[in-house]
Amino acid sequence: MTPDRKPPVGLSTLSVHGGETRPKPDFSMTPPVVFSSTFTFTTTQDRIDHAEGRVNRGEEYGRYGNPTQSTVENKLAVLEGGESALLFSTGMAAVTTTLLAILGKGAHVVFTSDCYRKTRQFATDVLPRLGFEHSLVAPDVSAVEQAIRANTQALFTESPTNPYLNVIDLESFAALGRKRGLTTIIDSTFATPFNQRPIELGIDLVIHSATKYLGGHNDLLAGCVVGGRDIVATIKEFQGVLGPVPEPMSCYLLARGLKTLALRMERHNTNAQSIAAHLARHPKIERVHYPGLSDHPRHALARRQMRGFGGVISFEVRGDGLKTSRFIDAMRIPQIAPSLGGVESLIEQPALMSFYHMAPEERRSIGILDNLVRFAIGIEDADDLIADLDQALARL
Numbered sequence: 001m002t003p004d005r006k007p008p009v010g011l012s013t014l015s016v017h018g019g020e021t022r023p024k025p026d027f028s029m030t031p032p033v034v035f036s037s038t039f040t041f042t043t044t045q046d047r048i049d050h051a052e053g054r055v056n057r058g059e060e061y062g063r064y065g066n067p068t069q070s071t072v073e074n075k076l077a078v079l080e081g082g083e084s085a086l087l088f089s090t091g092m093a094a095v096t097t098t099l100l101a102i103l104g105k106g107a108h109v110v111f112t113s114d115c116y117r118k119t120r121q122f123a124t125d126v127l128p129r130l131g132f133e134h135s136l137v138a139p140d141v142s143a144v145e146q147a148i149r150a151n152t153q154a155l156f157t158e159s160p161t162n163p164y165l166n167v168i169d170l171e172s173f174a175a176l177g178r179k180r181g182l183t184t185i186i187d188s189t190f191a192t193p194f195n196q197r198p199i200e201l202g203i204d205l206v207i208h209s210a211t212k213y214l215g216g217h218n219d220l221l222a223g224c225v226v227g228g229r230d231i232v233a234t235i236k237e238f239q240g241v242l243g244p245v246p247e248p249m250s251c252y253l254l255a256r257g258l259k260t261l262a263l264r265m266e267r268h269n270t271n272a273q274s275i276a277a278h279l280a281r282h283p284k285i286e287r288v289h290y291p292g293l294s295d296h297p298r299h300a301l302a303r304r305q306m307r308g309f310g311g312v313i314s315f316e317v318r319g320d321g322l323k324t325s326r327f328i329d330a331m332r333i334p335q336i337a338p339s340l341g342g343v344e345s346l347i348e349q350p351a352l353m354s355f356y357h358m359a360p361e362e363r364r365s366i367g368i369l370d371n372l373v374r375f376a377i378g379i380e381d382a383d384d385l386i387a388d389l390d391q392a393l394a395r396l
Contacts, residue, residue: 091209212341
């Protein structure tokens with residue numbers, strides 16, 4: 001998109017054209033993939049001009065950037081409504097590098113307790129070894145406020161969460177951060193910028209596992225952070241030291257996946273809404289967790305701050321863990337796998353997937369029930385998925 005052209009407001013148009021230049025190199029329709037670890041200068045003066053910011057060109061070394069990477073970063077910034085974006089090799093690299101870059105000596109961070117389990121593990125196992133403090137609190141703004149200390153520097157949350165699809169009041173969360181002078185960070189992987197735009201609600205930094213919906217095809221690993229230009233520049237400096245950069249082919253696949261983000265999310269949203277409503281009426285399902293259902297405890301909040309409710313639902317099968325396993329094994333369309341956000345439906349029993357190595361009582365203490373199922377719904381026909389669910393449940 002040319003700098004002097006006002007960006008289109010439609011999310012589908014932004015997905016296709018946002019952040020791209022015209023014309024592209026060699027007048028290609030798609031952004032080229034640049035496979036180079038080193039970028040040259042014509043003269044010594046060119047290098048000096050680059051170092052002093054007098055010329056607009058890419059970085060000199062691949063650990064600091066790549067033209068293919070920059071194209072995707074520009075698109076992500078436009079989609080999220082942020083000033084700048086930065087890509088990483090994985091979503092967890094985005095989480096860990098961002099926190100390490102912005103925290104000062106002896107800092108304290110408040111995390112909501114149902115963040116992604118590896119984020120919690122980083123908080124509980126790694127940050128203390130580096131001299132940082134943390135608190136894990138309920139996903140409620142009042143609980144977050146009560147946990148703030150004199151040395152608190154950042155507030156970290158996720159919405160919706162995994163696997164129970166909890167939703168936090170992002171406007172209040174952001175207002176709390178501004179009031180106390182703290183950096184607010186949200187993992188918005190489940191929502192995507194199609195369903196939720198946290199920066200518009202006042203959040204400072206938005207993180208995604210781009211492996212999931214942003215890529216959308218289960219064929220890449222990547223992560224990103226989006227926010228203000230200065231704070232993202234600080235994180236970029238730290239990334240150059242630690243080195244968790246994305247490789248060019250993953251950037252290209254992500255750029256291609258983003259073109260259809262809006263189309264895919266519309267189908268994920270409508271499929272999940274239909275399936276959640278169907279399961280909520282099914283006699284062999286004990287409970288359904290999905291913010292698009294009116295009985296979800298944060299349904300009104302989700303409607304206020306989200307455009308759609310995403311493609312993941314969790315539900316509890318009536319019976320024990322063995323019965324739940326039999327149900328999952330009887331499903332024909334979704335495959336058993338731990339990820340989400342791709343065009344294919346995936347299903348799992350969290351107690352036997354991400355939390356398998358925990359003792360049963362430890363799993364129950366954090367709400368992971370043996371009969372809990374997480375269904376990452378793809379873009380297949382909803383009627384086919386519903387029929388598949390019904391035939392599998394009929395076997396119980």
